[in-house]
Amino acid sequence: MTTAKKICDAIVTAAFLAVVTSPLLALAVRGAVEPYGQREFTPFPPMDALSTGSNGAYDQMASASLERSWLKRSAISIRNTVLLRIVHQYDRDYIASGKDGWLYWKGDWFEGQCQKKYDVEMAVSRMGAMLDVAGAAGIDMYFTIAPDKSTLFPEFLDPHFRKFWACKQQNADLLRSTLRARAPAVIDHLAPLQDAKRNPTGPILYGKADTHWTYFGAAIAFRQLLATIFPTANGIQPPPLTGKMTLRPADLETIMLLVGNGHLESEMDIPAETMALSSIKQFDQAGSTVILHDSFYNKVIGLTEPFRHAVQYGLGADQQVIMKEVLASNRLIVSRVERAVVDSALTGPFAWHSTLGLALVARDKLAARECKDFGPAPSEPKLRTMVVNGGGYLATAPDPQMATNVPVLGSGQGAPCVRLKLTLTNPDVFEIYFPPHGNEDEPFVAGRSVQLYLQPGDHEIALVLPRYVAGRTIRIDPGDSGQQTKVRDVQFGWRSAAGEAAR
């Protein structure tokens, strides 16, 4: 073998050994890096799992070690930078690239699945019901929706990844048509942002490499909210800019660990905007405003000057704190990004078993303390799979229902109230369905209800009902274990308009 070949062998051998050993050596020498890419590190398996060879324990140990190595972090950074900047196509767990270097959060697209109409209708109906319950409880509540980036900027979607976003437009249209039909009070920020987008020389509204809107986009959305709360605020000038450009890091680039993270963005004049909005403060009658939000409203929080007293919390904040604030507030603003709306209402932070839902029910119960003149329903309830039994109503089969008329209110009577006396032998979800806002003849719809999560025992529950149900029919569903739930009595009363106003 020639010397050249021997040298080659030595170099190849050294390179091979360096390549296979360097990740662990880097960990040993440099120590563990901080978690990256918005993920927690895989924990090391317990020693007993390793000694007994529990399923996956060795893989877990290897993954846990390698993830903490600086070299793995660097490898991810190199791969992603090459894919995005050179190949111009990036598609990994959470993120896919668009045209012209745009990046999208794949969660917007539900893995290419079209959302089910039933789910969307139920979710939106629930939001509508929450607004009604909040209104009955004396809270001025607003739901706002931040549009998905791919809803506002579909023109930058990459056809290569059509399998992911194929249903995007259909999902967005379904949500909006359902909102118009079932919860028109929900504030959708899409329209004003689309208006602003029509100005081709205007500042960018969403970060090219960020999931979220820019400060400018956030300000436009926030102004829409203010115009809804304070109609007098309509007509103030567009959000001001300083004329400077600012290099801002973008969350998607940060997650991807891209080399050279940051994008130039027109700098908004936040003090000037705050000053402009402060003129609205004089119209704010609410004692306190609570804002519950996701990451989109982070950029709005600096602009809450128009409110006399405002506090804000992430939707995942401490449950006791949220409960306390909602019980004490006059105004509640709840914001969510479009992609998360349906899941939030079905199983997430807008469900009735969530902190927000429980807080609204608790607040309604508090308001119901002012209800008076309780008496029986004006007519006998219509029962399905329920019978009159021993002075109450007992279910005879699953899915029992009791449709009953709410008395018409007289003058000076602000809102109807209902009082239920129940005996439960099992934990159950008790549900009161409200009729749709429109035609009396429309049927009850899934989601348009308030749910009460009850433990076994005797209960006496009073709730203030939305004003519009007076003189109409509500439906009381004792829940799936209805055969063990006895409705001992259903009575209706009223709460004075003065009591409502005092709140």
Add this chain to the structure above:
Amino acid sequence: MVFSAGNFLFFFLPVALSIAFFARPSAFRPSLLVLSLLFYYWSSGSYVIILIADLMIAYVGALALDFCKGARSRAAIAAVAIALPVALLVFFKYLGFVAVNVDSVAGSGLAMKFAGVVLPIGISFFTFQALSYLIDVYRRAIPAERDVVLFGTYFTFFPHLIAGPIVRYRDVVEDFRAPKISFSDFSAGATRFAHGLMKKVIIADGIAPIPDAIFAAPHDTISFATAWLAAGTYGIQLYFDFSGYSDMAIGLARMFGIRFAENFERPYASRSITEFWRRWHISLSSWFRDYLYIPLGGSRNGRIATYRNLLIVFAVTGLWHGASWTFFCWGMFHGVFILAERIATGTWPNVLEKGWLRYAYFLPVVTLSWPLFRSTSLEQAISLWKAMALPAAADAFSLDAAAPIATTSVIALVAGAAIYVLPGRLSFGQLLTRETIGDRLYVAGACYTIVALMVCQVLALSGGYTPFLYFQF
């Protein structure tokens, strides 16, 4: 645990190399044995018992064969020793399939009883190693190995353990008996390993989204063009995936001083299906030749018997790949074409000898076989064949079911074709395996290896887990 995964490359392998190389010479084989068992345990958990059972059956069975002198008793011992690993293979791999088919005829509900049976990784490979060893001892081609550690090290040696190649004891026993680990062997092994890793992580994984998308598309959306694209790209993906794995196995073994025979010889350069099987998964095809085709009589008993033997061999070859009718039909498809080529020999003189004819005959035929191999049902394969047969259909050249193809897949496809499918003289992979190349090419090979290692390190460290296609067998 696969060779291209970060957990193997950067965790198991450095630990294995250091333990094996820093161990005293007398501890080399025991350390390799323990590492290999750990490797299998890491991948398959308690199924390591099956591996050890097969190992012990082969070891004890061979000793018994050596001990007994009588022909009858030897035949009985051989039958029992061969039947046991075969029974394990049948239980884990084929009983579920049989039960499903019995159910479809008799409606007995038998399949439910086998629904929970999980196929131990690599059982087809190590069962065949056990069989070849037992048969060789029975035929007195080799003596039984008395050193259980040596035999165990060979049998469980992690480079070939879970996806081949099928390494015969007689071919490697001397390497295991007196391992000679040299600098140049290690370097050659590293080069070969890097080469295989490139094939897997850049080319096979890069091409995979094309066939994956088309095979997942609704049958009625697949056009003539997409059907051929799916079959063609799957054939290329499968080749790079499996030959990449074989390269890695051969390279790893060589690092430990063990030389495995080649498992692929540029199969797409074949001119016929017969030649293809001399170049594709050589360790399997030669196994079937030596331990099934020849014992059945080979081509010694006349034409009809030869044809029957060929069809039996290819039916079994198909079923070896998986317990399903698609694999059976895939094997039969190849068998029928080999039969046809035999019949045509002499009546169709020299027509297959012309190299360019492979583009007209061999490549379309082998491509037609891949839908059977990849499809999850015969219906899917047939619908793909229908699309492949209809160039005149409306939208025949629509690529909607596949399009748009990602740039990375196009790069992988072009690189794969350019680097590895070109004629032999230009094939880089072949060059790397040659022992007698000049200094310049040697330096070029070293540069390629270093770049390949760095690229693969980035991809393996940053990427997720992508299993090898041949792991399911």
